[in-house]
Amino acid sequence: MYLVGKINVISTLPEKFKRLNDIAYNLWWTWNPEAIDLYREIDLELWEKVDKNPVRFLQEVSQKKLQGKLLDVEYLTRLDKVIASFDSYMSEKNTWFSQNHSELTDKNVAYFSAEYGLSEVLPIYSGGLGVLSGDHCKSASDLGIPFTAIGLFYKQGYFSQRINKEGWQETCFNDLNISQLPMLPALNSNGEQVRINITFAGRTVYAIVWKVQIGRINLYLMDTDVAENSPADRSLTSRLYGGDQETRIQQEIFLGIGGIRVLDALGIQANVYHMNEGHSSFMGLELIRKLINEKHLNFSEAMEVVANSSIFTTHTPVPAGNDVFPLFMMDKYFGDFWGQLGLSRHDFFELGLKKPEDQNFNMTVLALTLAGRKNGVSRLHGAVSRKIFGDVWPEVPEDDVPITYVTNGIHTLTWLSPKIKDLYDKYLETDWKKKIYSKETFTGIDSIPDEELWATHVELKNKLITFVRDRLKKQKLANGESMESVRQVDSFLDPNALTIGFARRFATYKRANLIFRNLARIQKILNNPERPMQIIFAGKAHPADGPAHDVIKNINDIAKMEGFYGKVILLENYNMTVARNLVQGVDVWMNNPRRPLEASGTSGQKVCINGVINFSILDGWWCEGYNGENGWVIGDESEFDNEHIQDNTDSESIYDTLEQNIIPLFYNVNEKGVPTEWVRIMKNSISSLAWNYSTDRMVKEYTGRMYVPAITGSSRICADNYSLARSMSGFRDHLNLNWPNVQLFAEKSSGDLKNYKTDSCQEIYLSSTVCLGNIDPANVIAEVYYGTLSNGKIENAQVAEMHCDEKTGEGTYRYSINLKIDDGGEYGYTFRITPKHEYLINRFDTGLIKWIK
Secondary structure: OOOOOOOOOOOOOOHHHHHHHHHHOEHHHHHOHHHHHHHHOOOHHHHHHOOOOHHHHHHHOOHHHHHHHOOOHHHHHHHHHHHHHHHHHHHOOOOHHHHHOHHHOOOOEEEEOOOEOOOOOOOEOOOHHHHHHHHHHHHHHHHOOOEEEEEEOOOOOOOEEEEOOOOOEEEEOOOOOHHHOOOEEOEOOOOOEOEEEEEEOOEEEEEEEEEEEEOOEEEEEEEOOOOOOOHHHHOOOOOOOOOOHHHHHHHHHHHHHHHHHHHHHHOOOOOEEEEEOHHHOHHHHHHHHHHHHHHOOOHHHHHHHHHHHEEEEOOOOOHHHOOEEEHHHHHHHHOOOHHHHOOOHHHHHHOOOOOOOOOEEEHHHHHHHHOOEEEEOOHHHHHHHHHHOHHHOOOOOHHHOOOEEOOOOEOHHHHOOHHHHHHHHHHOOOOHHHHOOOHHHHHHHHHOOHHHHHHHHHHHHHHHHHHHHHHHHHHHHHOOOOHHHHHHHHHOOOOOOEEEEEEOOOOHHHOOOHHHOOHHHHHHHHOOOOOOEEEEEEOOOOOOOHHHHHHHHHHHHHHOOOOOOOOEEEEOOOOHHHHHHHHHHOOEEEEOOOOOOOOOOOHHHHHHOOOOEEEEEOOOOHHHHOOOOOEEEEOOOOOOOOHHHHHHHHHHHHHHHHHHHHHHHHHOOOOOOOOHHHHHHHHHHHHHHOOOOEHHHHHHHHHHHHHHHHHHHHHHHHHHHHHHHHHHHHHHHHHHHHHHHOEEEOOOEOOEOOOOOOOOOOEEEEEEEEEOOOOOHHHEEEEEEEEEEEOOEEEEEEEEEOEEEEEEEOOEEEEEEEEEOOOOOOEEEEEEEEEOOOOOOOHHHHOOOEEOO
């Protein structure tokens, strides 16, 4: 047959249904189940066939189905209600941000991320980082933050995962059909689709820009699949984390440098630039280049401006999570760039070198160097990051390294089961959805009857089991397994058995198969006839991560063994659909990374809002979230040098806690079949965690601690033709020139340490002579740095500021303090000098610190 052409017929929507199209193109529907119901109820079979994509659904739905719904009065009433809710949301002026920062509503935060997990319909995410970015955007919308997001459009997404008959992961990529996605061309002031270009490595590469609407905010995605580009360049943005280092550096040039050009092309004037992970670090270089070219600043002056307006969030303590590029590759792509910054090659490379390494340019170090405000994503991760990247500020003590933390959260309404949401609507305050970030919002959880909460959970658990069985049948059929094997799936998973969920990226440090370290013991636990247990696994391994593929293979092989078959399940193609079903339906969520390598982890935050209980290593967010009454811990906070011992210790903790605590509690039910003590922990988990680990709380914290100070600092440093930027640059130059001459002296006893003996709470007079040379004493802080002594080193350090008593000579001063120490013990102390200026974002960021010799 000779195909002449094709005809694409789009269903014509009746006038009454036109607004469904508006909602389909705004991802507001992803966290409003009432909107989703409007599509699925028109034609449930089609809704499932198009993978719950409302844009494609409206293109394919039959006229007959639409006309039928026009006669459904109850449906039309709900349609009007959802449309009114959408319009009210979009036009709302009295948002949290406008109430608290009304003077800043004309400002704009630009947010850069390599991936966004907004919906399975738009699969441009790989895991937690992307889902965090998506949830961040949704809460920015809910809170009314003036916010614009920047990213790349990956036409083939991350990858689809198949687990073949032998248990090995197979990856496949499919082109997304843009016409069926909830995104539209981003238009400039002339009504034309925005186009940008970047010249690198001797060629110009073009990109068009798409717009994704996320409630009140927009995400702009760059796409190099345009006719002007070569075939290789057309595929540049095809895959997330695909290709080699050449592809990666080109993508990151587009994300950072191209992202700034997208904002320019759209006429969006950003006041704050938030780099979510190091992938977008080149953004800071482009901002500096523009300031030099357009505002005639020099490099150090431009750096002052960029530092005041830039925020950097690091998400991983794992080396593989921090991109590095060999210097020859940087030469290739930036050989004509550093001259535009007024830098030498050496000085340019210094911006991204992590000492003592000197052969790779580190994107995380570049971001830390350029951004004035920096954070990890949990309290522990902030501490780990200060340790890992302390070399960026060599003389600065670890505790003073200028990296703070903002603990991650999740967008509650995206991950909350509609069934649990109905309970919250019934028993919490009517406006609870607008105050998710408030602890008081969830105090009403205890008013939910135990029987009602448990019955809802059981319903969700049964839904999960049906979902898992359906997925498993499709897996088996795709692998050519027998019909007998497919039919056996109906006996898999007992709705009454304790069900544990484990789903995340299968990086090896996450130790997905740790529970199988002692096969005989876990087999016995799973097969207790009185108190059975079952485990559902899901997760993808990076295509290039061979050891992670081995973990998948190992779990798959165990799942086929006698005593594990039907009780250990491995689902393929982990995505937001699978995640949503798991976090809403299991009884326990297990997480056992190798401490302290889990930066934050957000999957456990998704389960607590649904009444599922966490069972986790004290790592990432769980260090802060666990209160002794809202879940269980694996192991303790011990540090291990030997991974084998660590794995043995943690696996034994898993078995002991399951046998002695979790399983007995789950099966201890009252006369109504309700495990009342278990439900008590469910409620404690919700009330203690749901508010604090929401992205509403997180984005509020970013706003108060990062965005607003950056907006203020940026406005101040740009005022009066950048006069403060020039002043601060001169101040730093003056410090850098004179700092080598700064010296501290203190009295010693015969060349040995000065030794004081005193009672607790008594004051000790300490003094030091400081030679500042040409530096004004108003521009330094002198401190005594003291703490308990351990092996000749100061631990648990504290600082106290000293007072300048007198000028003892030209450029020389005496500083002193009456120090009072309350607790007994042996203490060590020393003295230090650091810069001081009212407009320094962080005095330790200068790297200038002088200790007594």
